[in-house]
Amino acid sequence: MKALITGVTGFVGQHLASYLKIRGYQVWGTTRNNSGEVNNIDGVNQVHVDFDNITSIVDMLNFIQPDHIYHLAGQSSVLESWSDKVGTFNSNISLTMNLLEAIVQCEIKEKVSVLTVGSSEEYGGFDTGNNPVSENTPLKPISPYGISKATVSMLVRHYHTVYNLKIIHTRPFNHIGPGQRLGFVVSDFSNQIAQIEKGKKRKVISVGNLSAQRDFTDVRDIVKAYYFLLNEKVDSAWGESVNVCSGKATSIQSILETLLSLADCSIEVTIDSNKMRPVDIPVFMGDNTKLIDLTGWKPIISLEQTLSDVLKFYRDKS
Known part of the structure; x- marks a missing residue:
């Protein structure tokens, strides 16, 4: 089995790559390094792709032929989203849409399963009397970052409904662990x-x-939830969003x-x-009932x- 991780060198991406390698996956990751060569770093095949160019993404997908795609790349700071709204929307919305368009156009459209990563920030200014927050809670994002991730959840529903992509959107709450950068x-x-x-x-x-x-969850438990969502029979949840949290x-x-x-x-x-x-x-705090019902996952x-x-x-x- 082959897995492609966008944002593989990031905090979550590195932990996910380590877990997938233990599970016997051939792991690929995207990089902005424009060397034109495939570099194997710590057991991960890193390949350059221009996410502004859909043809470049299609070529990359046809070359790798991944069974699973974990889309982790993007702008991940709520604070930075206020000072760079355009950059945040470009990284989190436009480049995600380019990836999904490329999947629709490539050879693996029918077989590949895709997971996108959103955020609990999508819920934003929810009614504080509604804790724990379930996936049915209305989205009221109040930061540019939250708005961008809420838009991704809508794109996921659109690409599943219109193009029948096997795709699921996650809303992780606070995830922590070794390797996380300062600012948290x-x-x-x-x-x-x-x-x-x-x-x-x-x-x-x-x-x-x-x-x-x-609601805090160890990143090493978070990546297991991502793995379970693409490896269990979750056909009923394609196109939907799922909280990933401790509850x-x-x-x-x-x-x-x-x-x-x-x-x-x-x-x-x-x-x-x-x-x-x-x-x-x-x-x-989040409600993780849906995730547990779909996969049996629990933080350990x-x-x-x-x-x-x-x-x-x-x-x-x-």
């Missing part, structure tokens, strides 16, 4: 602790709102306390008003283990 709460806390332990920073952590509760809410305060308990020194916590959001939903990595692994990752980097 667990990574930022872990990096500060690691810097303090190395004596590179004062024994003070600066934080924002700690009372907010979010539990954990406070940022609890996250911080666990990480501090793992630190090898005493650390003071200070509140930085600049890190407080004007609007912050108190509790945001504990939050404590995940936090320990992330802290180790940043300790090794310091």
Whole structure:
């Protein structure tokens, strides 16, 4: 079996590639490197493709002949989407549409299964009394990023309905794990602790709102959910969206306390008003019933283990 991962060098892409290799897949990934050659890096065949050129994508798909496509590439930052709306819409909407158009035109249209990755940001300003959030919750995205991902979910439904593509859209909630870059709460806390332990920073952590509760899942469990969705009999769900989440809410305060308990020194916590959001939903958690019913998937990595692994990752980097 062959799997193609767009965005294979990203945080989630690297974990997905590792998991698929363990499952015996021949893994391919797209790259922006314009060498014109196929490079095998850590067991992944990386090939250049111009996602602005549908013909280039068709040629790539006909060459690789993947059984599964995991479309992870795109602009993944909510914050950056505010400063670069056009770039966000281009990366997340236009290039996704080019990929889907290419699949319609290529030799593998009838056999390939496709998974696109959206976000819980698609739900946006939902009614906070409706926790946990199910796939039936009306979409009310409030960020350019959320709007772009909600549009992708509509494209998925369109390409399944009109062209009969075997395609499914996922809405992952907060996913965390080793390798995640800075700019996310667990990574930022872990990096500060690691810097303090190395004596590179004062024994003070600066934080924002700690009372907010979010739905956290280890990225290594997330990629298993993606795998299950393309390997189980989910014919009834083609063209639909599926939440990928733990179904539990954990406070940022609890996250911080666990990480501090793992630190090898005493650390003071200070509140930085600049890190407080004007609007912050108190509790945001997902309903994973649909995913479990479709695949039997359940998260197995504990939050404590995940936090320990992330802290180790940043300790090794310091």
